[in-house]
Amino acid sequence: MDSISMETGFIIAGILFTLGLTGVMIRRNLIFVLMSIEIMLNAAGLAFVFAGSFWNQADGQVMFIFILAVAAAEVSVGLALIILIFQKFKTLDIDQLSKMKG
Amino acid sequence: MQIFIELIVLLPFLGFLILSFFGKYLGKKAISATAVGSVGLSALFTIILGVKLLNEPDTALFASLWTWFDIAGFNPQIAFYVDSLSVVFVFVITFVGFLIHLYSAEFMVDDDGYARFFAYMNLFVGSMLILVLADNLLLLYLGWEGVGLSSFLLIGFWYKEPENAAAARKAFIVTRVGDTAMAIGLFMLVYHFNTLDIQVLLNNIPGQWEVDNPLATATALLLLGGAVGKSAQLPLQTWLPDAMAGPSPVSALIHAATMVTAGVYLIARMNVLFIQSPVTMTVISIIGATTLLVAGLSALAQYDIKKVLAYSTISQIGYMFLALGVGAWSAAIFHFMIHAFFKALLFLGAGAIIMALHHEHNMFKMGGLRKKLPLTFWTFLIGSASLAALPLITAGFYSKDQILWYVWAGEHGSTWLWLAALTGALITAIYTFRMIFITFYGEQKTVVHQKPGALIKIPLIVLAVLSLLGGFIDLPHNFGNFDLFSRFVTYTLPGIEIEGENLEWILQTISAGVALFGVYLAYLFYLKKIPMYNNISAKLPGLKKFLLLGWNFDGLYNRIFVVPIFTMARINKRDFIDYIYTGIANLGLFFNSVLSKTQTGNVRWYIMGITFGAIALITIMFTL
Amino acid sequence: MLTILFYLSATVAIIATFMVITRYHAVHALLYLVVSFLAIAMIFFTIGAPFIAALEVIIYAGAIMTLFIFVIMMFSLGTSTINQEKIWLTPKTWLGPSILTFILLVQFILIIIEDGNQASTFEVIEPKDVGLSLFTKYLLGVELSGMLLLAGIVGAYHLGKRKKNVLHRYLKMGKNNG
Numbered sequence: 001m002d003s004i005s006m007e008t009g010f011i012i013a014g015i016l017f018t019l020g021l022t023g024v025m026i027r028r029n030l031i032f033v034l035m036s037i038e039i040m041l042n043a044a045g046l047a048f049v050f051a052g053s054f055w056n057q058a059d060g061q062v063m064f065i066f067i068l069a070v071a072a073a074e075v076s077v078g079l080a081l082i083i084l085i086f087q088k089f090k091t092l093d094i095d096q097l098s099k100m101k102g
Numbered sequence: 103m104q105i106f107i108e109l110i111v112l113l114p115f116l117g118f119l120i121l122s123f124f125g126k127y128l129g130k131k132a133i134s135a136t137a138v139g140s141v142g143l144s145a146l147f148t149i150i151l152g153v154k155l156l157n158e159p160d161t162a163l164f165a166s167l168w169t170w171f172d173i174a175g176f177n178p179q180i181a182f183y184v185d186s187l188s189v190v191f192v193f194v195i196t197f198v199g200f201l202i203h204l205y206s207a208e209f210m211v212d213d214d215g216y217a218r219f220f221a222y223m224n225l226f227v228g229s230m231l232i233l234v235l236a237d238n239l240l241l242l243y244l245g246w247e248g249v250g251l252s253s254f255l256l257i258g259f260w261y262k263e264p265e266n267a268a269a270a271r272k273a274f275i276v277t278r279v280g281d282t283a284m285a286i287g288l289f290m291l292v293y294h295f296n297t298l299d300i301q302v303l304l305n306n307i308p309g310q311w312e313v314d315n316p317l318a319t320a321t322a323l324l325l326l327g328g329a330v331g332k333s334a335q336l337p338l339q340t341w342l343p344d345a346m347a348g349p350s351p352v353s354a355l356i357h358a359a360t361m362v363t364a365g366v367y368l369i370a371r372m373n374v375l376f377i378q379s380p381v382t383m384t385v386i387s388i389i390g391a392t393t394l395l396v397a398g399l400s401a402l403a404q405y406d407i408k409k410v411l412a413y414s415t416i417s418q419i420g421y422m423f424l425a426l427g428v429g430a431w432s433a434a435i436f437h438f439m440i441h442a443f444f445k446a447l448l449f450l451g452a453g454a455i456i457m458a459l460h461h462e463h464n465m466f467k468m469g470g471l472r473k474k475l476p477l478t479f480w481t482f483l484i485g486s487a488s489l490a491a492l493p494l495i496t497a498g499f500y501s502k503d504q505i506l507w508y509v510w511a512g513e514h515g516s517t518w519l520w521l522a523a524l525t526g527a528l529i530t531a532i533y534t535f536r537m538i539f540i541t542f543y544g545e546q547k548t549v550v551h552q553k554p555g556a557l558i559k560i561p562l563i564v565l566a567v568l569s570l571l572g573g574f575i576d577l578p579h580n581f582g583n584f585d586l587f588s589r590f591v592t593y594t595l596p597g598i599e600i601e602g603e604n605l606e607w608i609l610q611t612i613s614a615g616v617a618l619f620g621v622y623l624a625y626l627f628y629l630k631k632i633p634m635y636n637n638i639s640a641k642l643p644g645l646k647k648f649l650l651l652g653w654n655f656d657g658l659y660n661r662i663f664v665v666p667i668f669t670m671a672r673i674n675k676r677d678f679i680d681y682i683y684t685g686i687a688n689l690g691l692f693f694n695s696v697l698s699k700t701q702t703g704n705v706r707w708y709i710m711g712i713t714f715g716a717i718a719l720i721t722i723m724f725t726l
Numbered sequence: 727m728l729t730i731l732f733y734l735s736a737t738v739a740i741i742a743t744f745m746v747i748t749r750y751h752a753v754h755a756l757l758y759l760v761v762s763f764l765a766i767a768m769i770f771f772t773i774g775a776p777f778i779a780a781l782e783v784i785i786y787a788g789a790i791m792t793l794f795i796f797v798i799m800m801f802s803l804g805t806s807t808i809n810q811e812k813i814w815l816t817p818k819t820w821l822g823p824s825i826l827t828f829i830l831l832v833q834f835i836l837i838i839i840e841d842g843n844q845a846s847t848f849e850v851i852e853p854k855d856v857g858l859s860l861f862t863k864y865l866l867g868v869e870l871s872g873m874l875l876l877a878g879i880v881g882a883y884h885l886g887k888r889k890k891n892v893l894h895r896y897l898k899m900g901k902n903n904g
Contacts, residue, residue, distance in 0.1 A: 004732055004773065004848070010838045012736050012769070016743055018831040023747035024709050025823035028814045029807075031752050031798060033705070035759055039743055042786065046766060053773045053848050058859040061778045061851060062867075065860065068785055069871040073878030075790050079797045080885035086801060098703030713826050720833045 009050035016043035107165040114228035125217025134207035137220035145196035183237035191234040201561035206351040208557035226252035239298040257348040269344040276341040280331015287324030322382035329365030346408040350453025358445035387427025391522040394420030398529035403649035430508035431595035437501040444488035447565035451482040470546030481562040488569040490531040493614035497573030531620025539628040735768035750811040763787040777853040
């Protein structure tokens with residue numbers, strides 16, 4: 001098998017990360033924002049695995065497992081909060097939730 | 103002998119202390135007894151001192167209490183020096199003061215501040231005695247300030263009326279201007295002579311400063327500034343008419359007889375310094391001449407009886423300054439003594455009238471009091487005659503005539519000054535008898551409420567006698583040359599050279615004629631009320647108002663000093679220095695308003711911020 | 727062979743992710759996201775991390791995305807939402823942020839390319855090695871993740887509970903205060 005250079009991997013992870021960042025910035029629906037955050041987490045994990053495989057160690061994969069656990073916990077709590085927000089504000093517009101302004 | 107000197111000064115202060123601390127526990131009789139008694143005892147001791155000095159006129163008595171301080175060889179003492187000049191002043195102060203205290207015992211009897219009044223009066227008498235008895239200029243300045251303070255307290259005695267408080271303040275501030283000049287003069291003296299002891303200075307000044315030395319002129323002019331302020335001469339005369347807001351005894355004692363003559367005393371005492379500067383002497387005589395004309399003309403238009411007397415005081419002190427300026431030292435002091443008698447008499451009489459008519463000050467509302475208040479009328483008439491210098495019988499004639507003679511014939515006199523003084527005499531006669539005719543003759547416009555009692559009548563009578571007989575102690579040269587007074591003070595004051603002695607007869611006749619003519623004019627205008635008077639006074643209302651306001655010096659000073667300062671204060675209300683501090687605060691507020699706009703509460707905005715930050719950080723980290 | 731697979735799945739992942747952030751309908755976006763995750767799992771597989779590939783499919787695409795879809799279906803967002811999204815997603819909205827992130831990406835790539843290019847062969851790392859490393863070297867991390875997941879469970883349960891309206895006793899009594 002041909003070898004894949006490490007830069008390629010990181011570039012791919014970088015592209016995915018910036019796509020996720022763009023998604024957070026341009027979408028106003030809370031669901032989409034959360035989705036984009038998941039994309040960013042995943043891209044970070046991808047970078048970790050690449051690095052771990054480059055050094056032929058299991059550490060990268062271990063890190064990805066931790067990230068996975070964190071993402072799971074975060075999604076569950078976040079979705080519960082989104083349900084509560086929807087019940088209270090009747091909208092999922094993130095711009096309406098700006099009570100901390102000033 | 104020493105103890106008498108100390109007691110003369112200390113007794114009034116003792117009276118002041120007793121009345122200040124225990125005044126509210128004492129009854130009215132006790133209060134007046136303390137006050138009148140202290141001044142009376144001082145008068146008694148003065149007589150003893152006077153007798154001793156009359157026997158040995160070329161000596162001086164000295165009493166030292168303690169050394170005030172000693173710094174770098176400059177050590178003024180608390181010490182009193184009595185010579186023939188000071189004993190004249192002390193006699194006037196204590197004696198006239200005693201009479202006025204007696205008068206006030208009845209005049210102020212209905213007032214709540216009875217004890218306070220007498221406390222202040224005693225404080226005044228004590229300070230004035232320190233002033234004239236001080237043996238060094240620093241102690242004199244202490245007395246100077248003390249009389250200024252007492253004057254302030256007494257003018258504003260009825261302080262609950264705002265005008266009285268304003269008048270007191272005005273008096274204090276205007277004299278302060280003069281006091282500051284005098285203080286600078288004292289500094290110069292200390293700097294050059296390292297002492298303020300008067301006798302030492304009088305000995306050393308001619309040696310160190312020759313005639314027309316600029317330093318001598320400067321120091322003399324500065325001391326003159328102080329004298330001008332305290333004696334209410336041009337240009338610092340604006341406070342005296344307003345000072346009539348105080349009670350009549352105060353006006354009599356302070357603003358007629360004693361405090362306003364402190365300037366005259368200072369110049370007479372420091373005669374050596376002034377002789378070293380002929381420029382200053384000329385300035386003094388010009389100030390005297392102009393002041394007496396300005397004030398005399400102003401008195402012609404006044405309708406408040408006390409204001410007429412106030413302007414008259416300014417004018418008469420102008421005469422004293424004129425005499426000092428031409429070098430007639432003893433004539434000035436003689437006129438001071440006689441003036442104290444008749445001016446105090448006039449003020450006390452005016453006070454009696456005002457009290458009898460229930461605080462009516464306007465002369466044109468009085469009238470016909472000749473029959474109702476006979477004693478007041480006759481004493482007032484005697485005082486006015488003395489003021490107008492009616493010939494031969496009144497004391498004022500002798501003293502004023504002496505001044506006129508020396509102004510004409512002295513080596514520094516001049517014809518112009520003599521003409522000014524003569525015109526002043528005419529005007530004096532007119533306004534004085536104008537006052538008499540309007541107040542005492544004609545039909546009565548206000549009812550007499552109460553007649554004066556014994557304590558008021560006695561001082562009036564005594565002062566009237568003195569106003570008549572006091573002149574006989576110093577007759578002019580052609581009347582017998584009985585110069586008891588001049589010889590008495592000549593041991594302390596220099597004499598005067600005369601040119602052209604033969605003309606004294608003619609000058610006396612002229613001045614007598616002028617005075618009588620003035621009385622006749624007043625009779626025509628105000629008693630017979632000839633139509634020409636109405637024509638003149640109706641055609642010139644502007645002139646009348648101008649004279650009524652005392653030549654509107656108040657307006658002038660308002661325009662020159664007060665308005666610019668108020669304008670600058672108004673411009674600077676925001677206080678540009680404060681801008682620096684508020685500027686820093688405003689800068690903080692500005693940044694706050696800008697930065698708080700970045701807290702939109704919008705999550706996407708924050709993430710954009712984070713992205714910006716990330717870009718910036720990476721750029722910085724990887725390009726350095 | 728593996729290299730071609732690698733680049734292919736990378737392309738699919740990137741295109742799918744791009745589609746995620748530009749859809750109007752939430753469910754469409756989620757499905758695209760699932761595709762993206764599966765493509766990434768392929769990438770993991772080609773670089774010698776099969777365990778992680780399996781975990782990605784099972785947990786990420788399987789559990790987390792499913793959770794997402796259920797929650798969205800609960801909201802029952804209708805056509806109005808889709809129209810709303812159309813209105814929100816104008817060029818004015820996405821031009822600025824896109825430029826920013828593009829700059830960030832360019833910087834990122836520049837940094838990565840700067841270092842020397844090192845190609846290497848990828849050896850497969852067995853699940854056994856991962857497990858060993860996880861439970862010996864990173865045991866503490868495992869425990870902590872356990873606690874984190876516990877917190878997540880408790881939080882999600884508590885937030886999802888239907889609450890009764892509780893009034894303060896003063897308000898309940900209907901008296902005037904003070």
